[in-house]
Amino acid sequence: MDNNPISCLIKDGGYTSIFRTMAVIGDSLASGEHESFDGTSKKYNDYYEYSWGQFMARKCGMKVYNFSCGGLTAKEYTHYSNMTKSYMPEKACQAYIIALGRNDMNQWDKYEYGFGTMDDVDFENPDNNRDSFVGHYVKIIQKYRQIQPKARIFVVTMPVSTGDKGERDEKCDKHAEFLRTLPNYFEFLYVIDLRKYAPIHDEKYVSTHYCGGHLNAIGYLDVADQMITYIDYIIRNKPEDFNQVAFIGKGIHNIREKW
16 A cells, blocks of 8 residues: 555645635745746746645635745744735635745754754744744744634655755755654644655656756646645545634634534
8 A cells, every 4th residue: 555645646626625725935946936047147036826836726726825935044034024924914824834944954054053953942932932943943833823823734844856965965854854843842733744755856857847946837736736635635634633624713613623
């Protein structure tokens, strides 16, 4: 039996369609960024309509916010004015997908506490979290839980890439190991473990799914199908966690059911 959640991709919305509002927090790979080259210089273009989040929106018939941009790190997210606007209550969503980490790998050594540990987190006041990758990443989760306490949150590990060598590959592993611990600290938080289950981004995959150093339209569509299929798998295996999704943000719920 194949235990890979995304071994057979769903091409429609599946059970992921039970969500009506969702937000994607991420960097260029969450923004539909396409890399252009005129023979002299490269340009990086965020085409949000090609992001996997917007492919998901069209497939699932839901509203998806792109709280993302090229080059973004977890630390910048909590300080960047356009992104902090995403914490406004009127933009609260039923679900959030957090796909940050690749750009952060170049910043860990600049943080006071480096990569960090969960000891860097103040569970009472996220503004007191220490200056570490863990501190900033968890702060994002905490901030969204403040405006939407019962939101379902999905955190995404980075797929294996043959382009990641040595220390960079080890950092991707460390990032994944950290994310896999988060369900121990937050209810209704789930790991979309692309590092474990997604296709390896090898030469063959890159030749059809990439344009330069970023995904192309085919690649972003493929990631959308992976996300939809993985979330559908989570819902099918833990249906009791999603019994009251329709009540998220409504101020009411059914006390007889899991909430």
